[in-house]
Amino acid sequence: MSDYLAERFLLDTIEMRAAYCDALIAAAEENPDIIDVESDVQYSMGTRKFKERFPDRTINCGIMEAHAVGFCGGLSSMGYIPFYHAFGTFATRRAFDQVFLSLAYQNMNVKIVGGDAGVTATANGGTHMPFEDMGLMRLVPGMTVIEPADSVMYKTAIRDMANTYGNYYIRSCRRKTIKIYREDAKFQIGKANVLTQGTDVAIIACGIMVYQALLAREILAEKGVSARVIDMHTIKPLDKGCVIKAAEECGAVVTAENHNIIGGLGETVCAALSENHPVPSERVGVEDKFGQVGTQEYLMEIYGLTAKDIARKALLAVSRKNKV
Amino acid sequence: MNGYSLKKDAAEIRKLTIRAMASAGYGHIGGSMSVCDALAALYGGVMHVDPSDPDMPDRDRLVLSKGHCGPALYAALAYKGYFPAEELATLNANGTLLPSHCDRLKTRGVDISTGSLGQGLSLASGVAYGCRMRGYASKVFCIVGDGELQEGQNWEAIQFIAHHRLDNLILIVDNNKRQLDGYTEEICAQQNLADKFMSFGLKVFLCCGHDPEAIFRTLEQAKEAGAPSAVILDTEKGKGCVFAEIPGFNHYMVIDKTMAEAACREIDRRLSDE
Numbered sequence: 025m026s027d028y029l030a031e032r033f034l035l036d037t038i039e040m041r042a043a044y045c046d047a048l049i050a051a052a053e054e055n056p057d058i059i060d061v062e063s064d065v066q067y068s069m070g071t072r073k074f075k076e077r078f079p080d081r082t083i084n085c086g087i088m089e090a091h092a093v094g095f096c097g098g099l100s101s102m103g104y105i106p107f108y109h110a111f112g113t114f115a116t117r118r119a120f121d122q123v124f125l126s127l128a129y130q131n132m133n134v135k136i137v138g139g140d141a142g143v144t145a146t147a148n149g150g151t152h153m154p155f156e157d158m159g160l161m162r163l164v165p166g167m168t169v170i171e172p173a174d175s176v177m178y179k180t181a182i183r184d185m186a187n188t189y190g191n192y193y194i195r196s197c198r199r200k201t202i203k204i205y206r207e208d209a210k211f212q213i214g215k216a217n218v219l220t221q222g223t224d225v226a227i228i229a230c231g232i233m234v235y236q237a238l239l240a241r242e243i244l245a246e247k248g249v250s251a252r253v254i255d256m257h258t259i260k261p262l263d264k265g266c267v268i269k270a271a272e273e274c275g276a277v278v279t280a281e282n283h284n285i286i287g288g289l290g291e292t293v294c295a296a297l298s299e300n301h302p303v304p305s306e307r308v309g310v311e312d313k314f315g316q317v318g319t320q321e322y323l324m325e326i327y328g329l330t331a332k333d334i335a336r337k338a339l340l341a342v343s344r345k346n347k348v
Numbered sequence: 349m350n351g352y353s354l355k356k357d358a359a360e361i362r363k364l365t366i367r368a369m370a371s372a373g374y375g376h377i378g379g380s381m382s383v384c385d386a387l388a389a390l391y392g393g394v395m396h397v398d399p400s401d402p403d404m405p406d407r408d409r410l411v412l413s414k415g416h417c418g419p420a421l422y423a424a425l426a427y428k429g430y431f432p433a434e435e436l437a438t439l440n441a442n443g444t445l446l447p448s449h450c451d452r453l454k455t456r457g458v459d460i461s462t463g464s465l466g467q468g469l470s471l472a473s474g475v476a477y478g479c480r481m482r483g484y485a486s487k488v489f490c491i492v493g494d495g496e497l498q499e500g501q502n503w504e505a506i507q508f509i510a511h512h513r514l515d516n517l518i519l520i521v522d523n524n525k526r527q528l529d530g531y532t533e534e535i536c537a538q539q540n541l542a543d544k545f546m547s548f549g550l551k552v553f554l555c556c557g558h559d560p561e562a563i564f565r566t567l568e569q570a571k572e573a574g575a576p577s578a579v580i581l582d583t584e585k586g587k588g589c590v591f592a593e594i595p596g597f598n599h600y601m602v603i604d605k606t607m608a609e610a611a612c613r614e615i616d617r618r619l620s621d622e
Contacts, residue, residue: 035446081479086511091470091504098474100453102482103459106474122501125473130452281389 027254028209028217033202033235036175037275041070041198042174044137047182049077058186059083061097061108063092069109069139069198089114093122093134101131105186108320110139110164112154112195116161125192128164135192136161141171141231142282143323144197145315153315161193162260169253169260170194170213173234176205177257184213195231197213202235204301215293217267222252225338226270229230230289232258233280233308236324239331240280244338251338259289264296271297276341278303280334285309304318304335304344352622354560357427358388359619362588363612364423368436368446370608375439377449378585378598379493380420382524382557383412386581387424388564390489399429402457406484409475411460413468414493415449422446422455424525427537430457461557466499468492468520473509476517488569491520495527498536503548509576510549518570519578522557524585528599545578557581558588590614 037154048071060074060082075082085092089110096106115138116123127134137159145153162168167192172178174263180198185192204219211217220235220241229237234255241251245277252274254266271277277297279290290307297305310327324330357610360386369375391397395408399450412421419439426433438444445454449463460475462468472490479486492502509517520540525532532538542552551573563581569575585599589611592601 082479085508088501088504090501091473091508094467094470094501094505095474095508098460098471098476099478101471101475102478104481122467122470125461125464126467144495164377221393 028205028219030203030206033238035203036200037071038175039198039200040175040178041139043178044182044196045071045073047179049074051183051186052078052081053108055105055186057104059104059106061085061092061096061106062111063087063089065139065250068279070122070270072262073107079164089119090122093119096127096128096134097126099263099313100127100134101227104326105133105135107135107137107347109137109139111140111152111158112282113152116154116157116193123161123165128166132191134191135194136193138193139198141195141197142310143315143320143327143329144199144282146320146323147317149317150315155284155310155313155315156258156287157195158283158289162287162292164191167260168192168206168213168258170258171231172196172257173231174204176203176207176209180211181213181257188213189225197232201232206236211322214261214263216263217255217257218251218266219255220251222250223274224250224276225342226252226254226274227258227280227334227338228254228267228270228289228293229280230259231282232330233282236329236334237280240334240338243331243335247339249338251343256289256293259292262292262296264300266321267293267296268300271301271303275303275345276338277303277310278308278334278341279305280308282329283309286312304341308334308337353622354388354392354564357392358385358560358621359615361388361420361423361427364427364433364436364617365420366603366608366611368423368439370603370605371437372440373540373604374600375419376416376599377589377592377601378526379414379522379524380583381587381589381592382583383414383417383420383491383522384588385558385560386522386563387420387489387559389567391424391428392560392564394564394567395489397488399457402430402456405482406486408487408489409459409470409474411462411475411488411490412450413462413472413490414465414496415462415468416445417448418448421450421458425455425457439511440449446510465496466501469502469505469507472517473505473514473589477512479516480514486516488517489520490517491522494521494523494525494538494541495532497538497541505522506550508547514576515574517576520569520582521578521580523580523584526585535581542581549576551575551577553577553579555579555581557583558617588615
C-alpha cells in the first residue's frame with residue numbers, strides 16, 4: 025500500500041525519548057562537534073545514556089533556559105553543534121528572545137529539542153503543556169520546525185538535523201507512540217509523506233495526530249468518503265507543492281495538530297491554500313485554550329483531537345465543496 | 349605598551365566615533381564615549397588579534413554586550429586596521445555594514461551580534477567554553493553596562509561561568525552609572541557590584557575606566573587571575589565628548605558636523621595638555 029507504512033499499527037517497543045538519545049549518540053559518534061546541552065531535565069527527557077557515553081560533551085546548565093540558549097549560541101560560533109534539550113514550553117516560550125537573537129539572527133547552528141509536545145505533557149498540566157511552541161518557532165526567520173510522527177522518523181530527523189547547518193526546532197513526546205513507519209522508510213526534511221492515496225478529502229497531520237488521521241480515514245471509508253492522509257512532519261518550511269496537489273486532487277483539506285490552531289500546522293496550510301488553490305478547509309487542534317492535567321486520552325477527547333473529530337471536520341469540509 | 353600612545357589611541361577612537369555619528373546625524377554617544385578607553389586598551393595590546401586574519405582560530409574574542417555602542421567598537425576596529433576608516437561614514441546608512449547594534453554577519457572583526465541587553469555574557473560563556481574544549485589559549489572579553497546588569501540573564505550566566513571555572517573569560521563592566529532614563533542608582537540600584545560578583549564566585553578588579561594604561565595593566569592581571577574575573581571600570585557616560593559631558597540626557601543625541609569638529613578639537617587640546 026505504501027513505501028512508508030508499517031504493516032500493522034502497534035505501540036512502539038521504544039520510547040520516543042530513548043529514540044532521541046540513541047539517535048543523538050549515533051550522530052555524536054560520527055561528529056565530534058555534537059554537544060548535548062541541558063537545563064536540568066536530563067532524567068525526564070532521557071539523555072542520561074548520552075552523558076554516560078560522552079561525559080565531556082554533556083553540559084547541564086541548571087535551571088536557566090535563557091542562559092542555556094545563549095550559551096549554545098556561543099558554542100556554535102566556535103564550530104560546535106549544540107543540541108539543546110528541554111520541555112517544549114520553556115525551550116521556546118521562556119527563551120524566545122534568546123532563540124531569536126542569540127541563535128537565528130546571527131546564523132548559528134543550534135538544534136532545539138522540545139519535549140512533552142501538547143497533550144503528551146499529561147500530568148504536568150497547563151504550565152508545562154506547549155500548544156504554542158511551533159507557532160513561536162515559526163515566527164523566527166530561517167528556523168526549521170519539525171514534529172515527527174514516530175520513533176523511526178524521529179531518529180532520521182535527528183541525523184539529518186545534525187548534518188545540516190542551521191537552527192532547528194523539533195518537538196516530540198517522551199513516551200511510546202504508535203509506530204507508523206517501516207524501519208527502512210526514507211524521509212526528507214521539508215518534504216511531506218503521502219501515507220495513503222484518497223480522492224475526496226486530504227487530511228494533513230503531524231506528530232501524534234498522524235495516527236488519528238489514519239484512524240479517521242477508516243471512519244470516513246465506512247461512510248464512502250476517500251481520504252488521503254499526509255504526514256506534514258516539517259511545519260516550516262512547508263511542502264506547499266504537496267498541499268496544493270492535495271487541494272487540486274481532493275478538493276477539500278483538513279489539518280490535524282496537537283497544538284493551538286493559531287500559529288501551527290493548520291494556519292500555515294490554510295495560508296498556502298488561500299494563496300494558491302483555495303478549497304474548503306477545516307482545522308483540528310486546540311482552539312485557543314490553555315492546557316490542564318489529565319490523561320492523554322482524556323485531553324485528546326476534551327480538546328477535540330481524536331479520529332472522530334477529524335472525521336467530523338472532514339465531512340464538514342466535503343459538504344462545503346459545492347457551496348464555494 | 350606606552351601610556352601616552354594608549355591615550356592617543358583612545359583619543360583617535362573617540363574622534364572616529366563622534367565623526368561617524370555625525371555622518372549619521374545621531375548616535376548612542378554617552379555609552380560609546382564611556383567605553384573608548386577600554387577599547388583602546390583591548391585593541392592596543394591586551395587582545396591577541398590580527399586584523400589581516402579576523403577569523404584566526406586561536407584569537408582572543410570580544411563580545412560587546414552593550415551592543416548599542418557598536419559605533420565605538422567600529423571605530424576601534426577601523427583604527428586597528430580591520431577596514432578603512434572611511435567606511436565609518438556609512439554608519440546606519442541604508443545597506444551599511446555598520447549598523448547601530450553589533451552584527452557579526454556584517455562587520456569584519458565583530459565576533460558576536462548583540463543588542464538585546466543581557467544576552468552577551470551567555471554567548472561569551474559559550475565562546476569561552478568552546479575555546480577551552482578546542483584547546484585554544486584564547487581569552488574572551490565581554491563588556492556589559494551597569495544598567496544592563498539589571499537583566500537577570502547576566503546572573504544566570506555568572507553562576508554558570510563561576511561553576512565551570514571559565515578562567516579564560518573576563519567580564520568588563522562599563523560602570524558609567526547611568527542608563528537610558530537616568531541614573532542607575534535612582535532607577536534600580538545595583539547595590540555593591542563588586543560584592544555581588546565576589547559572592548557569585550568571580551575574582552574582582554576595580555579600575556579607573558578612563559586611564560587606558562591602568563585598564564591595560566588591570567586586564568593583563570585579570571588574564572592571569574586563574575579564575576573567572578570581573579573588571580569594574582569606573583567611567584562617566586559621555587566622557588571625552590564635550591557636548592555629551594552633561595548631567596542631563598546623553599544616552600542618544602542628535603549630532604551635526606560642526607558639533608563633531610568642535611568636540612574633536614577639544615579632544616586634541618586635552619591630549620596635548622597631558
